[in-house]
Amino acid sequence: MSDKLIASLRDWADIESFTHDVAGVNRMVDAVAAYVAGAPVSIERIAGREGLGDIIILKAGPATVAKPVLLLSHVDTVHPAGTKSGPLAIRVDGDRFYGPGVYDMKGGALLALEAFKAAALRGSLVAPTVFIFTPDEEIGSPTSRRLVEDYGRKAAAALVTEPARDGGKIVTARKGVGIVDVMITGTPAHAGVKHERGRSAIREAARQILAIEAMTDYARGITTNVGVITGGSARNVVPQTCRFEVDFRAIDRAGATEVEAALYKLKTHDPDTTIAVSGGLNRPPFPPNDATMKLFAIARAIAARDGWALDHVPLTGGGSDGNFTADVGCPTLDGLGVDGDGAHTLQEYALLSSLLPRQKLIEGLLESNLA
Missing domain, CATH: 3.40.630.10 (Zn peptidases)
Known part of the structure; x- marks a missing residue:
């Protein structure tokens, strides 16, 4: 010592x-x-x-x-x-x-x-x-x-x-490391008076997150993790925006490319919401x-x-x-x-x-x- x-x-x-x-x-x-x-x-x-x-x-x-x-x-x-x-x-x-x-x-x-x-x-x-x-x-x-x-x-x-x-x-x-930012945009509305007019960005994000987490494949050394999420403005407002960050890891370039491509191909379930994806592979395998x-x-x-x-x-x-x-x-x-x-x-x-x-x-x- x-x-x-x-x-x-x-x-x-x-x-x-x-x-x-x-x-x-x-x-x-x-x-x-x-x-x-x-x-x-x-x-x-x-x-x-x-x-x-x-x-x-x-x-x-x-x-x-x-x-x-x-x-x-x-x-x-x-x-x-x-x-x-x-x-x-x-x-x-x-x-x-x-x-x-x-x-x-x-x-x-x-x-x-x-x-x-x-x-x-x-x-x-x-x-x-x-x-x-x-x-x-x-x-x-x-x-x-x-x-x-x-x-x-x-x-x-x-x-x-x-x-x-x-x-x-x-x-x-x-492993290689990817960092991707996802932004969901919906339509705000009063949650009590005009709820039917709203299109919840958080609801859409929840469905997207489940799909993203399901991309994890331990057998192939691929993991996906949504580690940060922010959205909404108030309890009684249908949320207009929701943003979350995805961390993905892969053993090889093929796996990393596959996950990145899948993230960029995400489509919204609610046609009245939009999705924007940015980022990608940060550290190659x-x-x-x-x-x-x-x-x-x-x-x-x-x-x-x-x-x-x-x-x-x-x-x-x-x-x-x-x-x-x-x-x-x-x-x-x-x-x-x-x-x-x-x-x-x-x-x-x-x-x-x-x-x-x-x-x-x-x-x-x-x-x-x-x-």
């Missing part, structure tokens, strides 16, 4: 960096830059846009024409400002370090940054290494996706520091492949050398920026971050005992030939 890493994790957890809190996100970007001060690392900072925070790109390693290794972390969290002062106080309970975003993914970002910095200081990076910290991964990476894809196309391998799964396993495949398994074999050997067994999750439903690098043909190893549990909840924690072993794992990867 590293006292330095624990102290730094406490400092980082203390900086609340909800995605839409630009000031908080940029304080995290400041912390990343400060962490590598004095190391042989170049820093490029790209100003945020669309109301989001900055991107920071670190580069180190030999000045060669070899394909670089790409490290990916994000500094934003799902927890709004004030979380640390109440429902998820920063605290240590045995091996568990509780705090907003410590598992997803400040712990992983920190241990990877320490590994990157240590290897840069030793001059032991085998290939040119690029480390990108993004500000918007938790909302689908709208301002950083293109940058991640561009670097992924040029990289020999991508190492993603999302949290470990199921007791320390890394991730070698992910990251399917299992030989290139990723080659990286996993290297990682497993490094862990074994250090005296512990490393396993992998062959598929997870959560998406990450690794979906983008895998989709552009870059061998990608994900879930290299801290072990723990409770991502996106008020019981989120990182296991302190996992910090140093996983830091050493990433160091070992950066000091290996991954091409």
Whole structure:
């Protein structure tokens, strides 16, 4: 266990960096830059846009024409400002370090940054290494996706520091993720006096939601979920509008395309209502492949050398920026971050005992030939 890493994790957890809190996100970007001060690392900072925070790109390693290794972390969290002062106080309970975003993914970002910095200081990076910290991964990476894809196309391998799964396993495949917005429009009317003139948008939405949820096919790895719904204006008004958001997941591109097409083909049951659909596949599927398994074999050997067994999750439903690098043909190893549990909840924690072993794992990867 590293006292330095624990102290730094406490400092980082203390900086609340909800995605839409630009000031908080940029304080995290400041912390990343400060962490590598004095190391042989170049820093490029790209100003945020669309109301989001900055991107920071670190580069180190030999000045060669070899394909670089790409490290990916994000500094934003799902927890709004004030979380640390109440429902998820920063605290240590045995091996568990509780705090907003410590598992997803400040712990992983920190241990990877320490590994990157240590290897840069030793001059032991085998290939040119690029480390990108993004500000918007938790909302689908709208301002950083293109940058991640561009670097992924040029990289020999991508190492993603999302949290470990199921007791320390890394991730070698992910489902694709779709985000679709559905708007139903009907006709308002007084619910008591002119009810027959109304055309309820909520009633129509209810029928559509049942159809959408029925698209789930566990055997094919497809899930659909309506997670947010808003509509109506008052109890005694037949609702004119209803809006809901659909999350869909699929193992492969064919399944994702099928679900997206079905959503766009939705027809209203009540001909006096209308339906408008927008959005689509946000993160392409990251399917299992030989290139990723080659990286996993290297990682497993490094862990074994250090005296512990490393396993992998062959598929997870959560998406990450690794979906983008895998989709552009870059061998990608994900879930290299801290072990723990409770991502996106008020019981989120990182296991302190996992910090140093996983830091050493990433160091070992950066000091290996991954091409």
